[in-house]
Amino acid sequence: MLRFILVLVALAVITPARAAVDIQPVTSPGGYNAWLVEDHSIPFVALELRFKGGAALDLAGKKGASNLMVGLLEEGTGDMDARDFARAVEGLAASFEYDIYDDAVAISARFLTENRDQAVELLRGSVVEPRFDEGAIERVREQVLSVIRSDLKSPRDIASQAMSELLYGDHPYALPLNGTLDSVAALTRDDLVTAHQNLLVRDRVYISAVGDITAEELATLLDTLLGGLPAASVPLPGPAELNLPGGNQVVEFATPQSVALWAQGGIEREDPDFFPAFILDLILGGGSFESRLMEEVREKRGLTYGVYSFLADKDQAKLWMGSVSSANDRVAQAIEVIRTEWAKAAAEGVTAEELQDAKTYLTGAYPLRFDSNASIANIMVGMQMDNMPIDYMATRNDRVNAVTLEDMNRVAKRLLTPEALTFVVVGQPEGLD
Structure with a gap:
């Protein structure tokens, strides 16, 4: 015992942030x-x-x-x-x-x-x-x-x-x-x-x-x-050819609240613009109550309890995705607000204040991830699979801080593609094209 x-x-065990x-x-x-x-x-x-x-x-x-x-x-x-x-x-x-x-x-x-x-x-x-x-x-x-x-x-x-x-x-x-x-x-x-x-x-x-x-x-x-494990005999699958037709795809399902997922093309982890994209996602909808989507969809209009976006990094497909749930009679409005904010960020970028707030959050939160041996081991194996350098933990915050407002707004124009934003909605949405 x-x-x-x-x-x-x-x-x-919780160890001091390293x-x-x-x-x-x-x-x-x-x-x-x-x-x-x-x-x-x-x-x-x-x-x-x-x-x-x-x-x-x-x-x-x-x-x-x-x-x-x-x-x-x-x-x-x-x-x-x-x-x-x-x-x-x-x-x-x-x-x-x-x-x-x-x-x-x-x-x-x-x-x-x-x-x-x-x-x-x-x-x-x-x-x-x-x-x-x-x-x-x-x-x-x-x-x-x-x-x-x-x-x-x-x-x-x-x-x-x-x-x-x-x-x-x-x-x-x-x-x-x-x-x-x-x-x-x-x-x-x-x-x-x-x-x-x-x-x-x-x-x-x-x-x-x-x-x-x-x-x-x-x-x-x-x-x-x-010892004793075999060598690989089956090849890994090749890259996925993404189908992003834009618009809304509806799957009828009897429920009072619709679930909507959206997607557009993402970015390779090795891309020089990855960190600006990563920060841009946080500002747009990356899990924070301070994000634009939370402010516009939840706080101002009360259309949902939660809305978020994220960079989806599969080995053979890179996507920028998000999710929102809303009542059937309000989900169309929620989707329209998301599309509007996506287009606004593509056209206008972000502000210096938003960039600084995002940097402060990301650099302050990162050391908190190293709170146990298990957490560090999990981060390290992920680093290897993503081909990150062995010094990534020590240099990650420097990479975040090196991103400029010019970088952010250039990458917003490069990556955000409102016309390709594709929604799948499950429920009985009203007023949705």
């Missing part, structure tokens, strides 16, 4: 590369693994196989079934999490130094040698089918899927990550074994670790943990 309490403390994080690149004898931040103040390690590819690698006719496979990684390995595996992890006061996205499989591990070897052995079993028992397959399959049935009744999920189909056409991104009722019901154990071999591969893995471990110890751990 004491060890269990210790790991909870380690998981939740102005600079000392990241060491580590290469194991077996050729695995990782980034490490040593922190010996607590006997605890946070480890992050990312496998590039994700659900977009589902084979034709097998949609949902990758999602179901990842859901089964914690359902037993070797001579341990799902219950035995869960008990073993709990007995070590460790924590493992498995997630999947369109472009990646994410595996997170947290363990105490004293239990590191045993925890790594358990994690290796789940990653490299999962059992895929028939009983577990049927149990997890039913859980996935339940989620799919629920999504089919959710206006927001319906809107998200309709937008994906409109944007991506025949690209894998157009298909639901969870699969469909028919595709998931038809999946076999062999399909899951194939998905495992296609996704969890040695040459597409990104690794970060933070905590009570040295570079030499991490190098040994990586070869123990990941």
